[in-house]
Amino acid sequence: MGYKVMMNWSKQITTSQVEQLIRAEKDLHKAVMIFDSATAEYSNGFRHDHKTFGLMISRLVSSNQFMKAEEILDRMEEEKCKTTEEIFLNICRAYGRVHKPLDVIRIFQKMNDFHCELSDRSYITVLSILVAENRLKMALKFYRYMRKMGVRPSVVSLNVLIKALCMNSGTIDAAFRMFREMPNRGCPPDSYSYGTLISGLCKFGRIDDANELFREMEARDCLPSVVTYSSLINGLCKFEKLPEAMDMFKEMGRKGIRPNVFTYSSLMDGFCKCGHSSQAVELFNMMVSERLSPNMITYTILINGLCKEGKIKEALELFDRMKLQGLKPDAGLYWKIIGGFCDERKFQEAANFLDEMVLGAVSPNRLNWSVLVKIHNTVVRGLCTEIDTKRAFCLYLSMKTRGITIEPITYSSLVKCFCKKGDSLKAGDIVDEMVLDGCVPDKEIWKGIFDEFWDQRKGREADELIQLLLMGNFVEAEFTT
DSSP states (O other), rough: OHHHHHOOOSSSOOOHHHHHHHHHHOOHHHHHHHHHHHHHHHSSSOOOOHHHHHHHHHHHHEEETTHHHHHHHHHHHTTTTTOOHHHHHHHHHHHHHTTTTTHHHHHHHHHHHHOOOOOOHHHHHHHHHHHHHTHHHHHHHHHHHHHHOOOOOHHHHHHHHHEEEEEEEHHHHHHHHHHHHHHGOOOOOOOOOHHHHHHHHHHHHHHHHHHHHHHHHHHOOOOOOOOHHHHHHHHHTTTTEEEEEEEHHHHHHTTTTOOOHHHHHHHHHHHOOOOOOOOHHHHHHHHTTTTOOOOOHHHHHHHHHHTTTTTTHHHHHHHHHHHHOOOOOOHHHHHHHHHHHHTTTOHHHHHHHHHHHHTTTOOOOOOOOHHHHHHHHHHHHHHTTTHHHHHHHHHHHHHHTOOOOOOHHHHHHHHHHHHHTTOHHHHHHHHHHHHHHTOOOOOHHHHHHHHHHHHTTHHHHHHHHHHHHHHHHHHHHHHHH
């Protein structure tokens, strides 16, 4: 209410005035208040038309305020304001953006209820959303409905169908057949048609077919785009055909087609997988010189390749550069660096990166949890080999606090490490925790602690340990039988 009082409307409110105010207001809540106050101030004056209604709906769906947007859509019908196709399509696209294809269909059906005139664009927009959501059966059913409603095939609609059929290996041949039938339907394939099919063929390893189609494309004066070149280069790199991929890359330069980040990243990935990280770094530097900003995928590919070849120093430089660029490394990337340190037996540095990862609130997910367990256990065991009991024990406690599984061999390493340090009490505590975690200590662990107690001539503790040893043998025997 207070905001309405602040509005200084002229006596004759115009559509352009309301539009201008709504567009200028960054706060969505205040924009809605402007929209409402325009009609509240003058009960017999201004009424919203499809422009102001459409603008407000567009603002709302952009912020995922779908319920409020649909309320305004219903208000349009109540006020007998003619709805436009574009208003409905804005809502459909917004639902598609948040992966709600069923709501897209519902809004599309609502267009008929509102007696909104539908053009081919509406059908193709809905079809494209269904395909993007990988709802192949629903998309094909909708396409048949389009034909039933008299929507004639077009290059655009057939391209969408080809894209759908290229999404899995079982339908890629059907995509090829549809592509070949396009001229018979009066819809000769364009650059997008070729590019979509080439990308699909590369995805499923049919590089020779993709290459042949690419040459056919050129012969028919259908100019390939950077996306087409990049798809083919990516396919060639996946199957380690690096010379052909580089030839394609050079051809792009000769034809004046500027490679993008995906093009460079594909080539870097190919070189790294073949153990040629130095060439990948050269491509990285070339990409940066072309003022293309590397993304997380680019950095991950290169850091992984460098770590794989033991070039941890170069990997760290890239890691730091990535952070300076404002990109936040994920758990997987940290583990690449930590794994590289472990391979070099630099366990102190590996532990430092684990600490950095935790302090930076970088959280793993359930898909890579097993890697998290493996890395932590490896670092603890590595620290034990260096007899760094303090650091190893701190990391061990951190693992227990965070619910990370401690492997039996890690328990064993900790016990041996403390025994070598002469800290038999701490070794005994770890054995207790090991048993509580359901791990049965082996004879070597018991012997190590017993020897340490005996060396320190702690007769009483040794006697108690003998009793525990006997019990442990009994438990182990029962467990094994």
